[in-house]
Amino acid sequence: MTRPARSAVLALAVLATASVLTSARAVEPDEMLPDPALEARAREISRELRCVVCQNQSVDDSNAEVAHDIRRAVRERLVAGDSDSQVRDYMVARYGDYVLMKPPFRMRTLVLWLGAPLVLLLGALGLWWTALRRPPPTPPAPLSEAEKEKVAALLDSGASDSGAGDAPRPRDDG
């Protein structure tokens, strides 16, 4: 194995170990189910369930007593043959919508789900409306004869000045 290949393998091994460590979460070994498929479903469900005493941690993350009990109950329901949604419904029937990490779309949560898009839409409409009402930009008025003469005079004096240094300039005291 070449040197870069070896260090790449090493880096991968470190990453794999790290991901295994971080995925361990709060689930204790004695809680885990022997069936890996069921355990995976239990993990998936408990990631979507909110620990009811810790504001914003999932049951999968929390070390709280209740989170432990809910994890255990999730596994018991799965072993008893419940579907994922049946397990979720079981928890909602006892702890309400609060137990779901993702709030359901209901009349009560309408503002929560639609509030931000609505404000964005209103802002866009407001911008559009003001853009429509703004009069089209008018081209600047052409220079008058007097201004044209002044510009020409300035340009001329600039040309004769070049290379004159600090010498007194010719003046027209009119």
Added chain:
Amino acid sequence: MKSNRLLYLLPLLTLAILAGFFGWSLLSGRDPASIGSPLVGRPAPRLEAPALFPGKPALTDALLRTGKPVLVNFFASWCTPCLAEHPLLERLASRDGVTIIGIAWKNKPEEARAWLERLGNPFAAVGYDLDGKMALDWGLSGVPETFLIDAKGIVRLHFRAPILEKDVNERLLPLLKAGS
């Protein structure tokens, strides 16, 4: 332009609406951290627990179907708010004649027994739920929590906190007097 001037009032109006909402939140006593309880208005969950005191009958659903309203209180000897709530439960049992069923949650039976022997036992029947399995059926989030079960076995109130004098006078006793 008149409409433009009205537009300048929009931020002020937004502020007024927000201030109104915050003011209402502060004054209405609304608790944004409240979990609420989906059990209220539904039949009480199953009651099934071994008796705390040896020789007494185990707790069963029959205790909730006596034709009289009962209070179900989850407590633990390690729980300080339970200690604070305890005198109120004693008074409810002795003065107001309320039937209270106690369940020691995640508490060693001998410790729960010692706690009740030291402080007094307000419970008509008391059991224990060592691993919290039954409590999960009741949607328990911790201790103390108290449920009022009416004469028909329907949950009427669910307190997810120690009950206070105010709760007793404003919510519990009116319901009990109305013969819930």
